[in-house]
Amino acid sequence: xxxxxxxxxxxxxxxxxxxxxxxxxxxxxxxxxxxxxxxxxxxxxxxxxxxxxxxxxxxxxxxxxxxxxxxxxxxxxxxxxxxxxxxxxxxxxxxxxxxxxxxxxxxxxxxxxxxxxxxxxxxxxxxxxxxxxxxxxxxxxxxxxxxxxxxxxxxxxxxxxxxxxxxxxxxxxxxxxxxxxxxxxxxxxxxxxxxxxxxxxxxxxxxxxxxxxxxxxxxxxxxxxxxxxxxxxxxxxxxxxxxxxxxxxxxxxxxxxxxxxxxxxxxxxxxxxxxxxxxxxxxxxxxxxxxxxxxxxxxxxxxxxxxxxxxxxxxxxxxxxxxxxxxxxxxxxxxxxxxxxxxxxxxxxxxxxxxxxxxxxxxxxxxxxxxxxxxxxxxxxxxxxxxxxxxxxxxxxxxxxxxxxxxxxxxxxxxx
Amino acid sequence: xxxxxxxxxxxxxxxxxxxxxxxxxxxxxxxxxxxxxxxxxxxxxxxxxxxxxxxxxxxxxxxxxxxxxxxxxxxxxxxxxxxxxxxxxxxxxxxxxxxxxxxxxxxxxxxxxxxxxxxxxxxxxxxxxxxxxxxxxxxxxxxxxxxxxxxxxxxxxxxxxxxxxxxxxxxxxxxxxxxxxxxxxxxxxxxxxxxxxxxxxxxxxxxxxxxxxxxxxxxxxxxxxxxxxxxxxxxxxxxxxxxxxxxxxxxxxxxxxxxxxxxxxxxxxxxxxxxxxxxxxxxxxxxxxxxxxxxxxxxxxxxxxxxxxxxxxxxxxxxxxxxxxxxxxxxxxxxxxxxxxxxxxxxxxxxxxxxxxxxxxxxxxxxxxxxxxxxxxxxxxxxxxxxxxxxxxxxxxxxxxxxxxxxxxxxxxxxx
Numbered sequence: 001x002x003x004x005x006x007x008x009x010x011x012x013x014x015x016x017x018x019x020x021x022x023x024x025x026x027x028x029x030x031x032x033x034x035x036x037x038x039x040x041x042x043x044x045x046x047x048x049x050x051x052x053x054x055x056x057x058x059x060x061x062x063x064x065x066x067x068x069x070x071x072x073x074x075x076x077x078x079x080x081x082x083x084x085x086x087x088x089x090x091x092x093x094x095x096x097x098x099x100x101x102x103x104x105x106x107x108x109x110x111x112x113x114x115x116x117x118x119x120x121x122x123x124x125x126x127x128x129x130x131x132x133x134x135x136x137x138x139x140x141x142x143x144x145x146x147x148x149x150x151x152x153x154x155x156x157x158x159x160x161x162x163x164x165x166x167x168x169x170x171x172x173x174x175x176x177x178x179x180x181x182x183x184x185x186x187x188x189x190x191x192x193x194x195x196x197x198x199x200x201x202x203x204x205x206x207x208x209x210x211x212x213x214x215x216x217x218x219x220x221x222x223x224x225x226x227x228x229x230x231x232x233x234x235x236x237x238x239x240x241x242x243x244x245x246x247x248x249x250x251x252x253x254x255x256x257x258x259x260x261x262x263x264x265x266x267x268x269x270x271x272x273x274x275x276x277x278x279x280x281x282x283x284x285x286x287x288x289x290x291x292x293x294x295x296x297x298x299x300x301x302x303x304x305x306x307x308x309x310x311x312x313x314x315x316x317x318x319x320x321x322x323x324x325x326x327x328x329x330x331x332x333x334x335x336x337x338x339x340x341x342x343x344x345x346x347x348x349x350x351x352x353x354x355x356x357x358x359x360x361x362x363x364x365x366x367x368x369x370x371x372x373x374x375x376x377x378x379x380x381x382x383x384x385x386x387x388x389x390x391x392x393x394x395x396x397x398x399x400x401x402x403x404x405x406x407x408x409x410x411x412x413x414x415x416x
Numbered sequence: 417x418x419x420x421x422x423x424x425x426x427x428x429x430x431x432x433x434x435x436x437x438x439x440x441x442x443x444x445x446x447x448x449x450x451x452x453x454x455x456x457x458x459x460x461x462x463x464x465x466x467x468x469x470x471x472x473x474x475x476x477x478x479x480x481x482x483x484x485x486x487x488x489x490x491x492x493x494x495x496x497x498x499x500x501x502x503x504x505x506x507x508x509x510x511x512x513x514x515x516x517x518x519x520x521x522x523x524x525x526x527x528x529x530x531x532x533x534x535x536x537x538x539x540x541x542x543x544x545x546x547x548x549x550x551x552x553x554x555x556x557x558x559x560x561x562x563x564x565x566x567x568x569x570x571x572x573x574x575x576x577x578x579x580x581x582x583x584x585x586x587x588x589x590x591x592x593x594x595x596x597x598x599x600x601x602x603x604x605x606x607x608x609x610x611x612x613x614x615x616x617x618x619x620x621x622x623x624x625x626x627x628x629x630x631x632x633x634x635x636x637x638x639x640x641x642x643x644x645x646x647x648x649x650x651x652x653x654x655x656x657x658x659x660x661x662x663x664x665x666x667x668x669x670x671x672x673x674x675x676x677x678x679x680x681x682x683x684x685x686x687x688x689x690x691x692x693x694x695x696x697x698x699x700x701x702x703x704x705x706x707x708x709x710x711x712x713x714x715x716x717x718x719x720x721x722x723x724x725x726x727x728x729x730x731x732x733x734x735x736x737x738x739x740x741x742x743x744x745x746x747x748x749x750x751x752x753x754x755x756x757x758x759x760x761x762x763x764x765x766x767x768x769x770x771x772x773x774x775x776x777x778x779x780x781x782x783x784x785x786x787x788x789x790x791x792x793x794x795x796x797x798x799x800x801x802x803x804x805x806x807x808x809x810x811x812x813x814x815x816x817x818x819x820x821x822x823x824x825x826x827x828x829x830x831x832x
Binding site: 016019020094100102104106108111113115116198199219237240243244247248251252333353355356357359360361362363364365366367368370371372376377378388389390391393394395403404405406407408409410411412413414415416 | 635663749779
């Protein structure tokens with residue numbers, strides 16, 4: 001079997017060749033062919049996935065885990081659609097922004113270009129194999145995929161199909177590589193390949209991400225936690241606040257952009273809290289509140305310091321009454337994870353103050369934190385959400401998988 | 417004395433407070449006051465600089481080094497002008513790009529925001545203290561400055577003046593801090609403060625940059641080498657090629673965007689090489705050539721493999737005859753440093769191919785590589801040049817000292 005270093009070197013060569021060859025037309029042609037091959041190879045994909053499911057059941061994996069692992073007809077159609085949607089997205093590569101004419105008479109601008117070779121480390125869901133591969137391809141990047149061990153057969157079938165399609169289209173198939181071993185040393189090897197790999201994107205549990213970040217010689221684009229807040233300001237439309245708060249907690253509690261802490265201005269607490277507590281309890285939400293919140297219901301446990309830091313990813317919500325927007329901002333600054341935070345208010349000065357001071361990757365006014373999503377923002381499929389500050393923040397789509405270079409069009413200009 | 421950790425924590429607090437307070441008007445007001453104080457305190461700055469110069473002479477520092485260290489009246493005026501120029505630049509913070517209305521009826525866009533707290537490590541030239549501080553300030557960042565030990569007195573005078581001006585304007589002066597010790601452990605401490613510091617920018621020799629990059633827990637924006645190429649294509653205007661090549665090598669050979677290797681298509685070598693060799697020799701350039709180049713003059717040393725990798729930063733030039741553009745691109749890919757590379761050609765298809773395939777931070781058509789500069793590109797003062805791929809490439813100005821956050825303006829939107 002190839003070493004990881006050989007794989008990385010080959011990916012870089014394939015990426016370099018594709019810089020020249022990878023026109024938008026060819027890229028879209030490949031994406032369409034991958035989509036069609038997914039439908040054609042449906043049975044083979046389901047078979048491979050069947051092996052993973054069987055191994056998983058033997059291993060005693062949880063029902064929820066097995067559900068995420070499964071590639072049924074619906075999900076195969078979903079992968080087809082993802083390819084076709086990404087095909088339809090505007091190609092960012094080669095577009096030039098901020099072109100200006102300088103006094104010397106030459107033009108200078110910033111051209112969007114691929115980032116290079118990306119190492120993608122992810123767990124569980126095998127559809128990520130397809131989504132990551134086609135997003136990277138459309139942005140002109142090479143990619144080395146390392147999927148979770150429980151999805152190995154499914155991932156190998158999908159990656160094999162994608163590589164076969166590249167060959168069909170006479171593109172070096174090493175543009176998209178898949179690490180076929182489940183040996184953890186492969187990850188350690190991959191994150192040392194700074195000569196050939198430009199960016200590592202880990203998607204998975206916090207411990208995976210911390211390990212990768214600590215040991216990587218390559219920049220890591222990461223997502224730690226989503227401790228998202230909804231802050232109901234004293235000038236809020238309280239009907240809106242009720243509807244949005246319940247949605248932010250209840251609609252899909254297991255995902256990173258769900259609200260984990262509700263902050264309520266004390267001026268509206270007496271009217272808002274009884275209503276929202278009732279609605280949340282009706283939806284099966286466990287509430288952990290500050291002493292002031294507890295006064296409104298006997299069904300509220302007292303929140304500990306840990307609760308303010310908690311990413312429950314479950315039907316649990318921490319609730320705190322705050323004096324004013326300053327206390328709300330200070331709370332978010334101290335306990336939040338800079339992922340997504342929302343304010344409900346009618347007052348423009350207040351919302352602008354919230355936007356200016358809350359230093360998170362998404363700041364939302366008068367809507368649910370659940371909106372923080374590549375699809376909802378209009379990016380098409382996202383490759384992940386970043387809680388870092390550089391180079392991308394929040395949902396990352398095609399544009400975020402590119403960087404830029406300066407291009408100068410001169411006419412013999414020299415420097416005096 | 418404060419520990420580096422305390423300094424970093426205080427810088428972060430000052431940065432957070434400035435998020436709210438730092439309007440464009442206040443920032444410009446501070447910049448103007450700094451500029452004026454530089455003129456007012458001219459004598460004190462010259463005195464402090466005099467101590468550094470005296471220490472330097474005792475230490476036996478080179479004349480070139482002492483020249484870079486000196487703050488004479490001209491250079492003090494230059495620092496004044498730098499402040500006024502940065503004051504005049506458009507404030508990127510708070511501007512929103514790519515705002516769209518989504519089907520749900522809410523608006524989403526990307527707002528430019530400061531990066532956070534920046535650790536700036538630099539050597540020698542004390543004017544960098546002022547330039548880095550005011551650029552970071554205008555972009556709304558906090559900054560911790562660590563200058564070279566030989567400029568300690570000058571830097572302390574300048575940083576003190578800036579901090580006094582912040583106090584005058586009732587802004588927390590820890591927004592701009594200066595590390596007053598020349599102890600190297602301070603650098604090691606600084607690059608571990610990932611809780612408080614968001615980006616490290618080292619400017620200096622390659623060994624400093626390698627050390628910082630290896631040990632830093634914080635993303636590092638770095639500049640390794642400038643092995644820049646000028647490629648004279650067979651379809652070049654040879655008069656232009658001659659003028660541009662000589663300028664790229666001779667005009668200021670000690671800087672990173674000077675051309676270190678000249679590549680010449682074999683089709684034009686017999687007409688172009690004799691002329692360019694003559695002009696270069698006349699300008700005192702030492703030429704190291706491939707065997708084909710050597711045929712044109714007896715005054716050319718044979719280039720070794722090391723010469724193709726060399727960043728001479730001197731009046732030395734490596735010259736190679738290549739078969740065609742493919743060989744030129746392959747040479748740049750192998751030996752270049754992804755800094756700045758230029759092509760001279762009249763042919764559009766050829767220049768577009770060069771732009772597409774040369775994966776450098778600046779790609780220049782029909783002009784000198786010396787153009788790759790923040791001032792020339794229209795950025796105003798630059799904080800540095802990056803040879804990394806993320807998050808900024810090439811000259812970095814005000815815009816490159818910011819990142820973005822997503823802002824969503826809703827009207828009660830929820831996720832179904």
